Amino acid sequence: MSEVVYEETATMIAAGELQSFVPFGREHCRNHPNAFNLQLRELQPASELWSSDGAAGLVGSLQEVSLQERERECWQLRKGCMRVREEDVEFEEELYTAGTVVVWSQGSRTQASNVYKAFTVDSPVQQALWCNFAVPKNKKEGTEEVEQTVCIVQSSCVNVHTVTGKDFISPLPFQVSNVWATKFGLLLERKNAATDAQLGAPGEPLPTVFSMLHPVDEIAPVVCKPTGLFEGSRVQYASDANMKIVFSCCQPSVVVSYDTVQGIHSVWALRKVTPDERSTVLRCTADPVGTPLGLMASGFLTSHLRNISRLDSPGGSGATGSPLHYSALHSHQSRVITSSPGLHSRVHSPSISNMAALSRAHSPGMAAPSFSGASRFNTSFHSPSPRGHHGLLSSPNSTVNETVLVPEMEPIVPDLCMEQLWSETTTRQTCLSLPPDIFTSSKLFHCFHRCVKFIESNDTSQLIFTSVTTIPAKDAEPLQVSKVFVHGLLSPPFSLTNHLPHLSTPMDSVSTPANAGSRHLQRLDEAAMPSPVSELRGPNIKHHEASFLEDYTFQQTTPYIHALRDPVCNRVTLELSSGSMMRISIPEIATSDFVTLLTLPFNLTNLINPIKNGSYVIIQVLVKWYNIYNAPGGPSAHAEWNLFVTCFMTLMGYNTERLTWTRNLHFEVPLSPVIAAKKARPSDGGSDEDWDYLLGSHYHHQMNSQPVCGPVDSSGSNNTLDSSAPLFPHIPSLFYVLHLLYQELQLDELQRARASLLVCLLQQLARDLQLEEYMDLYWRDYPSLISGFNESCLIDQGKTHMIRPSFLRADPPCVLSWLSSCLRGEEILPFPYLPGICQRTRLLVLSYALYITEDENATSTDVSKYLAKLSAGVVCNFYLLEAASKLGHGYFDLGFTLKDLESVPFGVALPIREAIYHCREQPCSDWSEEVCLLIGRQDLTKQAHKMTLGKSKAVSLSLEPPATTEADEEEDGMSDIIQEVTGLIWSQDLRVQEVRRLLQSSRPVRVSVVQLPEVSDHEYIEEKENKLLQLCQRTMALPVGRGLFTLFSYHPVPTEPLPVPKLNLTGRAPPRNTMVDLNSGNIDVPPNMTSWPSFHNGVAAGLKIAPASQVDSAWIAYNKPKSPELANEYAGFLMALGLNGHLTKLATLNIHDYLTKGHEMTSIGLLLGVSSAKLGTMDMSITRLLSIHIPALLPPTSTELDVPHNVQVAAVIGIGLVYQGTGHRHNAEVLLSEIGRPPGPEMEYCTDRESYSLAAGLALGMVCLGHGSNLIGMTDLNVPEQLYQYMVGGHRRAQAGANRERHKSPSYQIKEGDTINVDVTCPGATLALAMIYLKTNNRSIADWLKPPDTWFLLDFIKPEFLLLRTLARCIIMWDEILPNTEWVKTSVVAFIMFSTLSRTMTDHVVLFVSLSQAQDYITAGACMALGLRFAGSANSDAFDCLYEFARNFMKIMSFAGTAAVTGYYNLQTGLSMILLAMSMVMAGTGNLKVLQLCRFFHKRTGGEMNYGFHMAHHMALGLLFLGGGRYTLSTSNSAIAALLCALYPHFPAHSTDNRYHLQALRHLAVLAAEPRLLVPVDVDSLKPCYALIEVTYKETKWYDETTVQLMAPTMLPELHLLKRVKVKGPRYWELSVDLSKETQHLKSILSRDGVLYVKLRAGQLPYKDDPQGWKSLLASAVNHRNSGVRAFKPEAISTFTSEPALVSFAEFFCKTSEGMKHDTLVLFSAMLYECVTQEFPEMLPTYIAIEQAVSALRRGDLLQTFPLWQMRLVVELWDSRVLRGPAYSDDALLTSEFLPVMKNMVDVALDSWLKGERDDDVELCLLLKVSQVKFSQLSQTCRKLLVSF
16 A cells, blocks of 8 residues: 555655554454344243254344344544543543444553443444533532433434443434534434425424433424524524534534535534523414524424324435535544533433323423423324325324314423534535544634634634635545644545545655755745645646556555544544555654654744734644654654754755754764654663663764864855745744743753753854844853854845844843842843743742742732733733632642652752742641642642541551450441541550440340259249340340441441341350240240330441441342341331431332331331431422321321321421421421320320320421521411410310311220320420520520429429429520539529428428429439530530439439439439430540449349330440440530430330330431541551640630640530641641631541541651650650761661652662762761751752752863752852841751851852863853853852852
């Protein structure tokens, strides 16, 4: 192929190696089990499949399928990108379609292709394409997320598959001819548009283009807005049957169409339709005729579209397409928006039926509310009609229903509009092909014969079409090569039957890469369009092209290029006439980064003065360079720069043959040892022979013996530039641009060596332009190099039309001089800045202005003071976007990264490093990850990753070996507590293991019963079983506490069920360890004794699941047990999932399935779970679910449902949870009446009425939580008065409304009369009143709740109700609660005084019992209120107060006499409440005293210690270690309400007791838990550690602003009480979190297991290894009574720092070795010590660079003055700090003796040079003496250092 097409090597570019191309999906489809194969295997038995006949039939069928698939084979390629190890890896993606299979594969040159996704559909695939859909992310903010999908078009539907795994099926209402991906979704072209004339009325064509914005949205027609003399801008449906879409693009959003009749192309902007345009097209027009593209009545449109599906058949004939029109898969090319797919709330569409389409119409996002698009379009006729249907006339064969629906149909609302931008003026039978990707300043549309260019205006919504150029071509594809687009391979303008290619060149002679001189660079014809490939000529063949004709026969038999396809970046596929395909790579514009950088100015059109054809000249230069550089054979690796200089100077008019230094460029010896990057070859591996060859080469000897560019004679001084050269008029502008580029290279250590290459070219231009100051600058920078140049060329001033721009000043801009002036505080001028090229200059100039001059507006409003932007030949101000006020933020906003800073010269970078060091000391906690990375705070950077302890693999927390065995760990359900954190919190004892022992219920208990001699064996067995029954009361109560202890500590595996520990109710009797069981039948065991304990066990297991876990509906159903015995556990599991928020993911169908089973426990758990998950949301679906189970919320005529009583109680509480704090009027009214619900009717509502009334009161309190007297809209209900009546009694009010009919029939079991039964209604009413007026300090309501002050009133109230009244009164008067015993005593002092007075007046001793009971209950209520007030605060005063009362109660219980007076049950109830109050105060702290009390009560199993008391004690234990010490309690209104529900002071007497309180409500305490444990994690070791935390409290009316220091891990106080949390030094880097601004940042930290990453300072050891701080690096130096440097041991550096650079430096440079001088070793050790103690390892390269610069100066090895510039900047920075005072000098990084010593060495070296003591540095001495005059005004301190400049 190359022998035929590429014979004229001079005219062609050298493309990459040809590779045979075969789509990857083709081979994959051969082995793919397609749908036919699967169906066959399902239909045939296995025996037939393996028989010979069956196998033969299978093979034959598969062969037919494969042939059919090959006929429909198509594919498309695009560019893909993936982030791997902080680098972007590019690859190619292929979407292959064959038959019913679509294969999405990925691959690159370095990695073999692999299948990413494969799809198999039911019917043959018509088209497959990538498309991005926009999904609303935040409706309030209007933000959207992009969802990446693959769309598979079939004849009847479109399958849409997202990359996140979602699948949609969208039915098609008509046959589709083509589908296009756009910015907004899919565009669909309707097929068989030519038959529309038979359908519609005259002047009413049907739409041909439709849009689908999302798979669940309906398909809507697209409107168009054409422009023309007659049409104007009328909006109409896109209904032209002759208009075919040939291209679509996402960015910019354009569509290109082709008119098949007129043969013209048009460009349309695709956008959302405006409301005015929508109303215009939907408005019915009065003109029935209209224009050919006129408006249509929506009724006609709807009725016609309903007929389309009948008339559109796959075999119908479509309109003829555009000539050479490719398929959609071939020609489609659009930019892919790579964005993370997001979740959306749209409805899935799993079916393509009409019912599914109708159901989607009810989605909130649908535009038309009545019918979906599919339901309109898919209604077909029963039989074909012979005639069309016009207007509203229905078909004779249509149904009656259809005829009725036609006039009532909603119009189809359009979504998108096509606005015409451009159209061809002349008719051409051509077709538009592919445009390129985004181009920075302009874009090109390629036609086969025309190239249309358009430019984006400043307003990005407008596109300006500038020019149309004709290029004869056979095919074109867009290829992006750096910033140049290669428009494709051209072929002759012959007909397709003539395959003879004719290629020619505008050059007259063949050019070789090594001799690409000026004689071959002729000016191109400006009338033709420049192209990197040769221009095509007519049939006239020149003499040198005759070789093609000589072998014409061979030409015809050789394969030729038939077409191009699949462009990706710079790669394209060649389709050959033989049917094979070859993949080829088009070369880049340059290989080396340096030459690529030099080509950038030519892409910026504003650099050349805006003269005629200015842009054309730039394209001409780039094309010429591209042709020369990429000529076949190519330049050698190091000749690229030489070739570029030759080409560049030739285009400016130089004769490079007459200049000595350019003539030498043709030799193999380069000007500089810096060699351009080689092209990648497989054989680039080096060896030792390469180094030996280089040492013995001529180049090595030449560089050692003399300068490369030696002095030559001035015979060439008469050279004259050619003024007709293309770049000749722009020499001054280009020179200035190259000078700024030279300054840019000076600021990059990696590119600075290239400046010596550029300075040769610059000195020649400056010499010829007679710019003496510039010559002087270059000579000072490179005296050794520039001294050898003395040739100049003449510019004819008379004939020249050279333009000198205004920005070319006589004084050369020098960035180093500008920075030096800034350091000295001198007045500075704006430095010239070139956008897109001088980025580093811009960054450093603005950084100096920001930090050195302390101008906070340097990056915002004062940019013009420091930068001047070059644009279109003039100087204008340059403004940036708003930058942060902080220095670190400012650096990031300017574009700085650590990688950039490492390549900045050390003198320039020193002020920036100093600023970063100061930012590192006290950063803000809310800085972004990039800013934290810049300032070197890895702890803050890690914090931004949002990892958790249990989930993150990075934070590897190894479990400490516990006391129990591994098998026991797994079965007790408590093995997921993070042991490393608990080991730090409680490091002195084994209290966590003790809690696990107390709360485990999976192992048999120890039954110790001594057999007395008089006891028989049978009686002994019964005695053991009775003892076991007592122990089982405790065992059954353990799960409630275990659920609190293991709260949110487990992340389940989606493929494994949740492990649930067993509830073991057996025992072991010593000494033989015999089994004791309750099922032996020796004793009576209560029925259903384990029902509720199993429920609690399931809740405990489910509460382990963390809220951040990956839980879905399938996993929840997967955990459903098969055994009915475990149904109660699963019910508790469902409730737990609601408490941790996961039950919202359960599908509605599953919820319905669970409820219809009628299992009481499952219903309770499910109702409470979904209500907790929807806390305070007023969710209507949950409201309907709950209302079904509450008769009071159902209509009076509804069917009576047999709902169990406990389920009703759970539903009532659920209403309170869902409507918490909303003040909902209707629910409040119903709940208020339900508190006093009378028994009946008939046999209903006669048992456990107390729990229902209590639930109604609690629910009412939650609905009106904290509203107080502000109950809006409830004045007529008299809520407080009604509750007070329920509390104290009185006449019952008549039932109103629907309840009147329901309670007309009295109860058959209970007769209460007209009075209120206070024993039933008082608890609920009391707590409702307390919750409504919670924290309101309403004294009038609180006075209602005072204890009785007369004997008469005391007889009317139960003592335990006094506890509730006291509790309610105290939490209403919230602010009066004080943490001392005096306050508790004031609650009962009045009552005590009353009782004392009464005791003297009466002789009734019996009243003493009532008084004692009342006093104890009042005390317990006050303690309970104290616990709620200080819940989770760990307040020591509150704890001491409660502990004192607990001890008093225990003393009373220890005396039998006093305990008998009050009653053991009453004392135990009060003591349990006080114990719970203590646990609330110390929640999550694991207080040892409370643990001792809990363990004491755990051991007491006999007597009055029943199931309820055990539950209370172990709940206290669970609260004490809430969440394994990671959680504590909140005091918000919602938390107080949850605690009142969970800790109701009446615990069940046995395991089945739910009379007074539903046991399931005990778990609502979880709703009051919040994470407040702060766990410092070392960012290097990723292990939890100790760190000193400083917590500052806000000022309140009880205390002033207070600061306390805590050793973390620690529990933080409630965040609304805090002002600031700070990590204190000196061991760790300080970090401050300011809570006065916002608390969300700290909340997010605490919600992720409280992980706060901290960074250990160098020289410090963790608190665990060094508690007192005596082992640190500085402490050891003090202990040795010696200087730190001398006591420092480099080999111990790894103990104090983990920086790899410091550790490696200590290992290789700070150890005694051969050739290492002692002074050098001491110096390096001092540098290392300085970097470690200053905590700035980045300064180590600076120290080394300073030492190397000084050593080179002392040796006289400096060939350039750049190191002296850097030393000058360092010294000036130091001087500026010294002049500003000691405070500023202490902040400098270079604070040791190092800098003065280095400075003194420089002074000595410069003094010796000025005196001329060194004869071998004559040139530099001359430079120093000449320069001495210009720096006479400098201070004596810096004069000797700066004199070299």
